[in-house]
Amino acid sequence: MRADAQRNRARVLEAAEVVLARDGLSASMRDIADLAGVGVGTIYRQFPTKEALYQAIVVDRKLRLIDRAGELAGAGDPGEALFTFFAAVVEDATAKKVFTDALTSAGIDAKESAPDVRPAIETLLTRAQEAGAVRRDVGMPELLALLAAACLAAQHHRWDPDLRTKTLAVMFDGLSGR
Amino acid sequence: MRADAQRNRARVLEAAEVVLARDGLSASMRDIADLAGVGVGTIYRQFPTKEALYQAIVVDRKLRLIDRAGELAGAGDPGEALFTFFAAVVEDATAKKVFTDALTSAGIDAKESAPDVRPAIETLLTRAQEAGAVRRDVGMPELLALLAAACLAAQHHRWDPDLRTKTLAVMFDGLSGR
Amino acid sequence: MRADAQRNRARVLEAAEVVLARDGLSASMRDIADLAGVGVGTIYRQFPTKEALYQAIVVDRKLRLIDRAGELAGAGDPGEALFTFFAAVVEDATAKKVFTDALTSAGIDAKESAPDVRPAIETLLTRAQEAGAVRRDVGMPELLALLAAACLAAQHHRWDPDLRTKTLAVMFDGLSGR
Amino acid sequence: MRADAQRNRARVLEAAEVVLARDGLSASMRDIADLAGVGVGTIYRQFPTKEALYQAIVVDRKLRLIDRAGELAGAGDPGEALFTFFAAVVEDATAKKVFTDALTSAGIDAKESAPDVRPAIETLLTRAQEAGAVRRDVGMPELLALLAAACLAAQHHRWDPDLRTKTLAVMFDGLSGR
DNA sequence: TATGAATGAGCGTTCATTCAT
DNA sequence: AATGAATGAACGCTCATTCAT
Secondary structure (H helix, E strand, O other): OOOHHHHHHHHHHHHHHHHHHHHHHOOOOHHHHHHHOOOOOHHHHHOOOOOOOOOOHHHHHHHHHHHHHHHHHOOOOOHHHHHHHHHHHHHHHHOHHHHHHHHHHHHOOOOOOOOHHHHHHHHHHHHHHHOOOOOOOHHHHHHHHHHHHHHHHHHHHHHOOHHHHHHHHHHHHHHHOO | OOOOHHHHHHHHHHHHHHHHHHHHHHHOOOHHHHOOOOOOHHHHHHOOHHHHHHHHHHHHHHHHHHHHHHHHHHHOHHHHHHHHHHHHHHHHHOOHHHHHHHHHHHHHHOOOOOOHHHHHHHHHHHHHOOOOOOOOOOOOHHHHHHHHHHHHHHHHHHHHHHHHHHHHHHHHHHHHHH | HHHHHHHHHHHHHHHHHHHHHHHHHEEEEHHHHHHHHHOOOOOOOOOOOOHHHHHHHHHHHHHHHHHHHHHHOOOOHHHHHHHHHHHHHHHHHOOHHHHHHHHHHHOOOOOOOOOOHHHHEEEHHHHHHOOOOOOOOOOOHHHHHHHHHHHHHHHOOOOOOOHHOOOHHHHHHHOOOO | HHHHHHHHHHHHHHHHHHHHHHHHHHHHHHHEEEHHHHHHHHHHOOOHHHHHHHHHHHHHHHHHHHHHHHHHHOOOOOHHHHHHHHHHHHHHHHHHHHHHHHHHHHHOOOOOOOOOOHHHHHHHHHHHHHHOOOOOOOOHHHHHHHHHHHHHHHHHHOOOOHHHHHHHHHHHHHHHHH
């Protein structure tokens, strides 16, 4: 891929994330192109439809989530690792709408696109349970449901840090059983 | 207001709820009018914009929420009352998109319209805390945040009853502190 | 149908005919709307797609062709009737592109829309043959082929009256066998 | 012109003919470039606009028509020569859209580009008339009009060989006066 | 010189909103 | 008061053409 094409692709993704975060799924391609400083045609060269652009962002986000989970799994206290990951994802979601959708589409929507974040999270959960930091009767479905719920709400209502801390504290209490 | 005008208003609200639940915010006024059996102009006589119609539904929902909270507050075990209310709202949210938005706009969005559901919920919370069923350090903001989060996620991902039960169980555990 | 709707429908059809004659199938809906003095939406209220608008014009043209053939069949010399009809259609085609397509789609394209002009023309042909004005070994397929060919060429190259007369004279000579 | 440039020019013309025959005037430059195995820019180096490319093909076709007419004029029965040429052109037109346009633009459109096919055809006509095979009162304009008409219709409606034979028989009858 | 990425006007179509009927 | 026809800005997307590589 040519250098300018690569630069433009990155610019488009960045702009799309911003505009999608601001306007939701009804964001217009024109707006994205304008913010990226390219013509609309340039977007369509890389992404055949609006949907494809959207999916590309989601995939990108999923990859970053998997990375982050991997890092945390490799080091430190297992209980803290899970909760830190959880809180970090929610924090990101506040700013980046698409992050939520990445997470969101991960756990539930079977039809969704490539990388699966669930194994990475499952590792965190299992280790936390083995360390006694999380109740053994908590399964992946409800963990993901809680995570998605927190992300959706954090983003939808722009949780401030204080509210985020307090709300997650309740969830973590429920997960740990103490 | 004339009798037929009132009847039309009710019909429009009913149709709008159905169509919005089905198609989300991108529902078209035409579809709503068709289902209501009126012309689009008739909707505009009652509601100056699509947004206003939407807000009217939200207000309607809020009133029903307040009613339900009042009923539960008047009878039975205070802890159970709060959790029953919470679960009932989430259950409704699964089917009725707008319900969530009602709740959602209630707790957070300052710009939002008239009836305030918070006092009704606060009564449930206070009584539950006085009965020792909920930790005293849980405040209204995080309770509403949890409720909105559960509603958003339940609706977004169509929680089945089993997932709803398990996920709420974790939340309730966290709220009760045991 | 409301009076204004009817007036607009007529205006749109008229404008569409002009613009289609000028620009061919690549005519734009915007241009048609502008010439008709209406908004594009008004066209779409009556005709769900560009294709449908086009078909409506074709159908309209076919009906007029059938009428004209009927009139000629009812009166006068059978040979003259066929040749007069033929010449009249070609004359119209010079000005109205769509006329040709009406005729054109009639004889050949089986998939095409409703009214069939062939029976009307067949009557003219049969009567002309019975009167000895046209060779008996001429069939409908080649008659229609000649008619369509003359229309296409007349329109494509803007035959002037003199050229039209001379060219049709050759065709009529061939048809009559003398 | 460099050897590779010449090769590219030939490739583009060949591809353009195929694609234009298939898709008509709405064929895209991209499709032509892809089939030719070159970049779109390469087409534009040789042909400043799509229209120019199109004209180049037409010119190419005209040259071939002139060649063919020349061959037939040099040998055999003059009447047969004209009719054979006529039929051959129509047969080609069925398959090659552009052929028609070549012929078409030849006789009529004054603005059109270089080589003139008319002298070549006129030779055929004159010789046929001198041999008594064609009426003396038939002029070039109507002969070309008939030829263009047959080509347009043959192509537009995909005349099968049987229909072609029968329709041309009528035309030839008209031309020969017997 | 050849490439194909970038451009942006323009396309067909939709739909919230207005207003003549 | 009710209707639904009319409006036109805005949408996702295409493609002839230009120009950086």
